[in-house]
Amino acid sequence: MDVVTAEEMRAFDRDTIERLGIPAIALMENAGRAIAEEVIALCRRRASSAGGGAWGAGAVDGGVRRNEAGVPGSDVGRDGAGVVGGNARRVGAGTAGGVVRCSETGATGGVADASSGRGAPGFGADATGFTVSGDAALTLAGAGGEHWLVLAGKGNNGGDGLAAARHLREAGIAVTLVYAAAPESLAGEAALQRDAAAAMGIPAVVYGKDALDLAACSGIVDALLGTGSAGAPRGAYAELIAAANASGRAIVSADIPSGLDADTGETHEPCMHASVTVCLAFLKRGLLQYPGAEAAGRVVVRSIGMPAALAREGGVKVSLLTPEVLTARLKVDLARRRSPEGHKGTYGHVLLAAGSLRMSGAGLLSARAALRAGCGLVTWALPEKLLPYVIGSVPELMLAPVAGGDGEWKAGTAAEVLRLSASRDCIAIGPGLGRFEGDTEWLRRLWEETDGPMVIDADALNILADADYRSWSRRHPVILTPHPGEMARLAGISTAEVQRDRIGLALSYAVEHGVILVLKGAHTVIATPEGQAYINITGHPGMGTGGAGDVLTGIISGLLAQGLDADQAAAFGVYLHGLAGERAARKRDHPAALMAGDIIEAL
Numbered sequence: 001m002d003v004v005t006a007e008e009m010r011a012f013d014r015d016t017i018e019r020l021g022i023p024a025i026a027l028m029e030n031a032g033r034a035i036a037e038e039v040i041a042l043c044r045r046r047a048s049s050a051g052g053g054a055w056g057a058g059a060v061d062g063g064v065r066r067n068e069a070g071v072p073g074s075d076v077g078r079d080g081a082g083v084v085g086g087n088a089r090r091v092g093a094g095t096a097g098g099v100v101r102c103s104e105t106g107a108t109g110g111v112a113d114a115s116s117g118r119g120a121p122g123f124g125a126d127a128t129g130f131t132v133s134g135d136a137a138l139t140l141a142g143a144g145g146e147h148w149l150v151l152a153g154k155g156n157n158g159g160d161g162l163a164a165a166r167h168l169r170e171a172g173i174a175v176t177l178v179y180a181a182a183p184e185s186l187a188g189e190a191a192l193q194r195d196a197a198a199a200m201g202i203p204a205v206v207y208g209k210d211a212l213d214l215a216a217c218s219g220i221v222d223a224l225l226g227t228g229s230a231g232a233p234r235g236a237y238a239e240l241i242a243a244a245n246a247s248g249r250a251i252v253s254a255d256i257p258s259g260l261d262a263d264t265g266e267t268h269e270p271c272m273h274a275s276v277t278v279c280l281a282f283l284k285r286g287l288l289q290y291p292g293a294e295a296a297g298r299v300v301v302r303s304i305g306m307p308a309a310l311a312r313e314g315g316v317k318v319s320l321l322t323p324e325v326l327t328a329r330l331k332v333d334l335a336r337r338r339s340p341e342g343h344k345g346t347y348g349h350v351l352l353a354a355g356s357l358r359m360s361g362a363g364l365l366s367a368r369a370a371l372r373a374g375c376g377l378v379t380w381a382l383p384e385k386l387l388p389y390v391i392g393s394v395p396e397l398m399l400a401p402v403a404g405g406d407g408e409w410k411a412g413t414a415a416e417v418l419r420l421s422a423s424r425d426c427i428a429i430g431p432g433l434g435r436f437e438g439d440t441e442w443l444r445r446l447w448e449e450t451d452g453p454m455v456i457d458a459d460a461l462n463i464l465a466d467a468d469y470r471s472w473s474r475r476h477p478v479i480l481t482p483h484p485g486e487m488a489r490l491a492g493i494s495t496a497e498v499q500r501d502r503i504g505l506a507l508s509y510a511v512e513h514g515v516i517l518v519l520k521g522a523h524t525v526i527a528t529p530e531g532q533a534y535i536n537i538t539g540h541p542g543m544g545t546g547g548a549g550d551v552l553t554g555i556i557s558g559l560l561a562q563g564l565d566a567d568q569a570a571a572f573g574v575y576l577h578g579l580a581g582e583r584a585a586r587k588r589d590h591p592a593a594l595m596a597g598d599i600i601e602a603l
Ligand SMILES: NC(=O)C1=CN([C@@H]2O[C@H](COP(=O)(O)OP(=O)(O)OC[C@H]3O[C@@H](n4cnc5c(N)ncnc54)[C@H](OP(=O)(O)O)[C@@H]3O)[C@@H](O)[C@H]2O)[C@@H](O)CC1
Pocket: 013, 024, 027, 028, 031, 153, 154, 155, 156, 157, 158, 160, 224, 225, 226, 227, 228, 229, 230, 231, 232, 233, 234, 235, 237, 254, 255, 256, 280, 281, 304
């Protein structure tokens, strides 16, 4: 799934309208319908979780909708669906594989599924097999108990909301329009939608002019500001956002939550806190980056008639890291098939340069993770003083002591590490390494002289941050795996600046420095030197624990040793690490109990 900026979105809009000749009003109609369908789906979920019973089969009886269920009153506030046990993997929560749900509507309206001939009873289904189906996704049993406010801005986002209002009204839901600006100020397609809603007799108020109680409704459609907004919401927009958030009502945002920066995920003050965001046509970068990802709630990407191919043709650089992207674009064998004739030599050999006396566990974690990731062999080069302490801890591991009688690394070990690396498939450097006299020159030699892919983590990243390593030469790919603090040091900016636009920063850094950058954190970004980025959505908040990064280094190295190329190993490694973290968290009574070693055991 492609992930776009607001500017890219505008270009695709223009292309669809001008080159393909699809009228803008048609796109807006589709957007309105998609939003309405998601509102109805939310009403259904809310009713069933409030004990309204199954609204699916049986809710339609001979074509007459029953109204007994669905009286709202127990607002969900934030839509619970898709958030499991505090694990807020909202996008893609539908499957373990991280596939983004493109729509969940249409299956539970209680109307016959004419395409399959099965499912809920329809209008007049009988023994002859004759079936007439209705528009299930726009049908709501118990709609009479619902009253939604549609907050409309004066741009096209407002137009989308006004189109949705008509569909909601058709479904039997009471709707009131709340204009943030004088209705006369709407133009173009939004003005057409305003007039259509008025012609249908949908009641409307103007904020600031008419009396309004936002808490007196059962839900709110946020169609105030979309990709055309600039800066913090002003005036009536700001007041409506604040009032909507304070109302405690479920909020469905059109395209993006109003007040969100669609590109960076920054939330302005105020920013709408949506239960559901119905993202139109293409996933926006800001919906994946925190805090925007949190403000967006459950994200549903809905097609509105713009061809998906526009993103490819338009050179969109960012994709969600789904199983489809891993297989189709990155050519990763998700099944990780192994040859029946395979032996330890078939699956490669990792050399790990890591660990010091106070941080020997980091080396152990990386080494064990590499083995669990499926490589054939791991050799851990470590300061000799550590040997008696770690010997036997991981019997599968080979240990290669190098000079370091005090348990710290020494610059003079570079030649020995180079010798060891000659017969290994990749090298991972950094976990628990510490800093030492001459470490810059030590790392430069390994960087320039090792003959295979390299993973750089932890203190090895800090060495890089202090060096002008762009002048170093390198024939093989390098993967850097910084957390935001390490990234800040590498880029010479603050951690807050790193987090301000993780995707943008990762892309520019990877291209400028010719490295594969794995910027860790919630929704890890993997950026390549060619300017492609992948956003991972596997993982669990419980993974914020010491050693989880060392495990990732091990996994990526283990995959490199097995012959995956650097892009594949970085992306697939991050993906597997997140999945293992999710599994490990599920095994604990509470995810806070998760430790890095648990992630390895869940691989
Ligand atoms: N074919 C199409 O066109 C399609 C469009 N689509 C939909 O359109 C959306 C983009 O629409 P858009 O470009 O009209 O911008 P939009 O987000 O409605 O806001 C602009 C208005 O807000 C105002 N404003 C700006 N900043 C502000 C602030 N801080 N505080 C207060 N006001 C502020 C600004 O007023 P101004 O400052 O110019 O006076 C202007 O009037 C997109 O997200 C999607 O929903 C899709 O359905 C696909 C098809």
